[in-house]
Amino acid sequence: MSNSITTMIEVVGLKKSFGTHAVLRDISLEVPKGGVVALIGPSGSGKSTLLRTLNLLTLPDSGYIRVGASRIDFTAGQRMPRDRELAAFRARTGMVFQNFNLFPHMSAEANVMEGPVTVQRMKKPEARALARELLAKVGLADRAEAMPEQLSGGQKQRVAIARALAMKPDVMLFDEATSALDPERVAEVLAVMKQLATEGMTMLLVTHEMAFAREVADTVIFMRDGYVVESGPARQVIDHPAEEATRAFLSHFHHAAGAGA
């Protein structure tokens, strides 16, 4: 049981195919409590699918997933979890999407209150106080009343982070949280993510921001074609990759990053 305290996310033998297309082929990984793991790899390698299976937005074909104390098996012959179990599991896992996915018909504050009020049945005044506190935390105390369409990309993503945090999740999953942002808006979102990491939030993030991964992540996992090709301490993997495929990916990446900067 000590294992379940030190390891917050545990994934073993995860497989997922869409039709005949195997997207995750036997993925195993662990994220320690308070750890930050960055997933990198070329597009199409299965990073988003892996993150989605961790929040059960996509159901894997086999393997098992444990987040905190709740574990779900997808071994053949097991019955699929019901809507209620899926929902309970998801509520403990915060997810931040590339395209924010804020609820456009609700103010920033209402977006943050939505989970606590609808899912956890928190009283509105209490939820509002929580939302204000979280919006302040992501630097948006003055935009509580704003509708999503009135916010910049960076602000939307920070509201989305506050919305996920409002559920007091055990872990946070970030899927390319800064990829849809204007370059000048990236830093404000990364700053919030870094602060979360410093506060001890367990995080698994997909990113193309290598400098950020190198600085903030403990572990970097390089994925390609549904496999984990290489994983290790962030600086080691990024500065001295052991695998040729990782090196090829990173070198291409450094060029792109250099050109963009």
Next chain:
Amino acid sequence: MNYQWDFSFLLEYKTLIWQGALYTLGFTVLTAVSGLTVGCIIALARLSGIRWLAWPLLAISELFRCTPVLVQLVWCYYALPILIGVNLSPPVAAFITLTMYGGSFYAEIIRGGIISIDAGQWDAGRALGMRIGALMRRIVLPQAFRRMVPPLVNQTVLQLKNTSLLSVLAVPDLLYQGQLITSATYRPLETYTMVAVIYFILLLPLTRGAALLEARMSR
């Protein structure tokens, strides 16, 4: 053309006209409500992904969408009773037909509105731990509804117009009363002009309202 217009004789028939207008409006409201109910059921069944439920309902709605209402009306009144062995009164036959006809079109609008909502919205709601009921009620339907209102109003305008077909079954709607008045007075010009004007007065606020809503939402 030196026709002497004279609408004054219509005053004598104002109860008849009033009754006809009430029938027309009443049938519209009734079959809009029942049609929306049927439409919701068909739409949700088709979205549920439950094959044995979705498929027959799709077949029924296509049947009603791809045949003329007049044919359905006549079929329901003259042919259906032979099949089921029960005679239907004209208003009942008319109610069934307009409910199913309107419902089939409403279903497409409702279904279209729901599937037009970005998959990311479903993901975001699920990620918070919402179950299907809350997801629909809090996230999907409020957004879908705004998109559905203008086409739903348009369909209801058609629904009101379609009630004029009820006169074929001698249901005393507005047009039927007009026919009665014409046969008694031999003044079709004034009578049918008035009938058209009443339809127009009933419908214009609806179409204008829909246009306003549409404009407000695309802002």
